Amino acid sequence: MSAAVTVFENPALKCFLAETGAETQWAQVLLRRNGSGWELRHISDRDGAAAELRQVAPDGLRAVAQFTAGGAFRPLKAAPTLQRGWRCLAPDAAALETALNQLYPGALADWFAARASPPPVTHFREFTNRQSGMYRIAQSLTDAQAAVVIHATCDARLCLKRRLWTVDGLEADGAGEKSVIPCLEPCAVLLEAARKAARAEQQKKAPAGSSQTKD
Ligand code: SF4
Known part of the structure; x- marks a missing residue:
């Protein structure tokens, strides 16, 4: 046969x-x-x-x-x-x-996936809510704090992917911005930036001399 x-x-x-x-x-x-x-x-x-x-x-x-x-x-x-x-x-x-x-890497597959209606986007909250371990702290960022991190990390001067995911109060990147390569969910670089920002916020709130802050 x-x-x-x-x-x-x-x-x-x-x-x-x-x-x-x-x-x-x-x-x-x-x-x-x-x-x-x-x-x-x-x-x-x-x-x-x-x-x-x-x-x-x-x-x-x-x-x-x-x-x-x-x-x-x-x-x-x-x-x-x-x-x-x-x-x-x-x-x-x-x-x-x-x-x-x-x-x-992966951009062609994401470009194709983004043509679906609706595209398979994972927004900031959905993404951070499934984090565990040292990245769980990213869940504690307010929407406004998350938007600051996203602006600082995903700006066109730093990344050319067109961000389709959002957090409440922040628009996705518009068509024609950055490039045709979509970003369907927060990447590892964004997650690490969010972790650091959340950690900094936690330390700001901690009583002076306290060492109780955690990742
Ligand atoms: S999450 Fe990462 S890949 Fe996506 S737009 Fe932001 S920096 Fe670029």
Whole structure:
């Protein structure tokens, strides 16, 4: 008996390709059709000569995404600090998917998921209410305090994902703001910022000399 061969087709990639024209911007990356494949480069290198850009394989883009041009680690891959000076040729759709996932992990899947109505968004309260251990303290932030943390962490100068989740009193990012990559729930960087802010609030309220504050 011969086994049937199943060709797995990623619906997110299929949808993305159907909507991608000759040129598409994906946060800080410019994608251009290149024959039957694609060329990727930093948007700021749009007009750079190919020969002046370092050629990187699709699976080599992870190393590009890990550090800024100055060598600093990038904990948030959607930070607007993607280094320039590289060029990647993706000969087919599978290679393009690899390249995109190295640069912006999970973004293609989130972009596709966000097309659902309603999109699968986890708002701040829902997210923090399921935290335990050292992150449970984030639940103690008021809405206003949480909004301050969100402004400070998710600002376009620090993250290019379009935030779709909210806390009461704070609007989600509007369409056309930041990039087409959605943020469907608070990330680890946001959670850590919320933990620190809650901890600081707790310490402010503690009697002088008290050491009863906890994470
Ligand atoms: S939670 Fe904020 S900082 Fe984190 S990925 Fe989303 S928008 Fe960016």
